Amino acid sequence: MPIATPLPNTDYFALVARGDDLPSAQLYAFSVRDPLPTIAVPLKSPDADVPLDLARAFEIAWARGRYERALGYPRV
Numbered sequence: 215m216p217i218a219t220p221l222p223n224t225d226y227f228a229l230v231a232r233g234d235d236l237p238s239a240q241l242y243a244f245s246v247r248d249p250l251p252t253i254a255v256p257l258k259s260p261d262a263d264v265p266l267d268l269a270r271a272f273e274i275a276w277a278r279g280r281y282e283r284a285l286g287y288p289r290v
Contacts, residue, residue: 216237221241221243222243224243224244224245225244225245225246226243226244226245226246227241227243227244228241228251228253228268229241229242230242230253230254230255231256232256232259232263233258234259240253240254249269250267250268250269250272251268251269252265252266252267252268252269253265253266253268254266
């Protein structure tokens with residue numbers, strides 16, 4: 215997808231667009247050292263965006279996937 219302005223120098227991006235606003239989109243940029251952000255997930259107009267807490271979603275996926283046990287990471 216073409217971007218009108220240069221991307222920030224960071225590790226991760228989330229690009230979120232409302233279907234009826236294309237080609238406009240919201241860009242979330244964050245580093246591996248930053249807390250995972252909460253992003254706005256668009257629904258069909260005229261419904262308001264729904265906040266998605268990426269940190270919480272990651273925590274739930276980690277716990278339900280039992281990755282800690284499978285990967286054997288030590289607690290520090």
